[in-house]
Amino acid sequence: MKHTLAVLVENRPGVLTHISGLISRRAFNIESIAAGYTEEPDTTRITIVVEGDEIEQEQVVNQLSKLVDVIKITDLTAVESIQRELVLIKVKASVETRSDIINIVDIFRARIIDVNRETMVIELSGDETKIDALCQVLEDDHGIIEIVRTGKIALSRGPIPAKDR
Amino acid sequence: MMTGAEAIIESLKNENVDVVFGYPGGSVLTLYDALYQANFKHILTKHEQGAVHAADGYARATGKVGVVIATSGPGATNLVTGIATAYMDSIPLVAITGQVAVPLIGRDSFQEADIRGITTPITKHNYLVKKVEDLPGVLKEAFYIARTGRPGPVVVDVVKDVFAAVLDYQYPKEVKLRGYRPIFAGNLETIDKVFKELSLAQKPLIFVGGGVNLSGASAVLRDLIEQTGFPVISSLMGLGCLPFDHPQFLGMVGMHGTYAANMATTECDLLLGIGVRFDDRVTGLLSEFAKKAKVVHFDIDPAEINKNVMAHLRVVGDLNWSLPALVERVKDVSAELKGHVQSWNDKVISWQQEKPLNYEHQTDLVMPQEVIEKVSQLTQGDAVIVTDVGQHQMWVAQYFGFKNPRSLLTSGGLGTMGYGLPAALGAQCGLPDRKVILFVGDGGIMMNCQELATAANYGFPVKVLIFNNQTLGMVSQWQRMFYGGRYSHTSLKGNTDFVKLAEAMGVTGLRVTKAEELDKVLEEALATPGPVVVDIRTPEKVDVLPMVPAGARLDQMILGGSEG
């Protein structure tokens, strides 16, 4: 099963090396990892999606917690949370195919953010299944040139922040 | 106001560091100048690997933090094996390395190596200090992190310019780390649950490890053992925390464990693992390990729980908290518990009597096990024993009668050949009044034999007993047992004369070739002041037994001696 972890870390040089080094050394199955600043300037928040059973997920949490720069880890799978990922997709698009692509984009509530003679770039944020579905349709009907995904980020519902859980 | 280099010396003093081990070079010249001016005690080894193992041996023997200094690039990379060795055995070290100047970082400059990146998987934490103002805080944290909780090595990489830069020095009184709060006390309710399991168990077994030696909890462990009457087994790293001749002690468990220890582990219904990490050399085939038992795991590091062996109960906290709390519960029902386990104890003792450790005695050849037993008698088990890695290491674990905690210094986790000699020097440096004896193979001694010169230069009176079996014994044992006796590159037959080697470096050299000489030469070696090397000729083809082949169950031992 997949677990989404909110990992709060000190915003210091080398923190990401420590985290990624640990993950690879312990051979953990990490599906995605996304990092960025938070409401506190000295804290970085990393969302990690781990694949594995309860024992493996416990090891991931315990081993990551041992890192001196890791302040707090919350398992957002255990609480109600909102999860999002952002994707940018560059598809093949000619004058003839553009309107069909626009239709697809509308259905998915995605956005077109760049167009030129041969390509269009589409932006979509949503959960994994929705993004996968859009990619599939575009690939089948028009052909995808390249994709970039941010990896999942997640936030719990309700007033309590991850750092206080 | 003072320089960064002076600030480091001040910080070392503030941490009560009385000696550092190291080797100078370009990036740490300013720091070495400050050492010189402050007349700070520094041991110059012949190789940075020697310095880091010496700092490790010092730490293991004294319980204090070992400190090592090396220059950037090759100086720092020469520390890597020693840092990894300390990391695997949870030894507190602070390694201070020089780094190239800030403008040169990241340009493949002369003697630049990303030691922080290199040591990330083998340190508890590491730092790169680019600003002199950060230095006092970083050093305070480094020592605190190295020593507290589950100890471990910390690397502080300092760029060259920082040593000369000036700061207004103030050593912080305390550390503030949001992400690091070592646990002392755990949950008392779990102690109640453990107590309940103890009283229900028919076949309980206590398994002690390095955590007991490191935490200094051996006295209270002794209480627990005496109050419960339960039998006890040990990992390699746990040896010494209980006297070898304690009537409840069954010896070491695992690949080269005793018959009784391995059988007791297989048959027990409750296993109390105390400061252990269930290494594969202990468990044998993991899925079959202690299969009939409920496991209770005591450790300070929550990440050890359920890492290898699944625990029915976890007691996370310092052993100096958990063990006294458990003893408190147990002491009123001591007689009851002992009565409860009487028949189990009888069984365990019968295993011990049935198949004790034994080996073939030879009339003319010097048997390695006999050397160890002899040294054990001569020293009354009171010396600090250091080993290298190989067959001799396992025989020391089996045949030396350890009496005190911190009396066996050995590279258990990483199994680092070349560890022994420098570690012995570090131990002797920290405990000048104790006898320090090194058991080392003819292979391992050559991995850091340059440190014999260090022993001579500083007059460290370590006694170096080389088990000269003319082979990489442990490897050739595996070749004999599992590779059809094809001795691929394990013969050490050559022309090296260890007596002359010792003498060339200013160390007394002695030799034993026949069994009848053994007693006399050992006594002479122990009585000779200063460092001594004894070249002991032992037979080539002797196996360390019992042995559980890799991946087999603990009760599937190949037994030795007269049992075949």
Ligand SMILES: Cc1ncc(C[n+]2csc(CCOP(=O)(O)OP(=O)(O)O)c2C)c(N)n1
């Ligand atoms: C640095 C290092 N290299 C290789 C090994 C693998 N190894 C383990 S034991 C051993 C043989 C050691 O031979 P020796 O020092 O003569 O000791 P003996 O086993 O003969 O007592 C070797 C090569 C190791 N443990 N460490």
Ligand SMILES: [Mg+2]
């Ligand atoms: Mg040998």
